[in-house]
Amino acid sequence: MNNFWTNIFRYPRFFISSLLGLILVIITPFKSLFKTSSLRVFSILFILLGIIALSNVLINMLGL
Incomplete structure (x- = not known):
């Protein structure tokens, strides 16, 4: 059961890092402009x- 809660608490960190990565990938082509x-x-x-x-x-x- 302890492993379940540690996985649940990891999801927000994964979501934030995925969202930041997506934003960086989208913004990078505009730097050349x-x-x-x-x-x-x-x-x-x-x-x-x-x-x-x-x-x-x-x-x-x-x-x-």
Whole structure:
């Protein structure tokens, strides 16, 4: 029974490390975009546009 609880307590640590690994794998290709100045500006504008669009959708969905 002790082995069962140690395995249960390991799952959150596994989940966090898997999630961090996934985020790093997703972010790594974008690092090359920031090396070129024209692509850097385009990337920042694209990210800002995505954040504005997401906030606009959430505001309209929630009726705020």
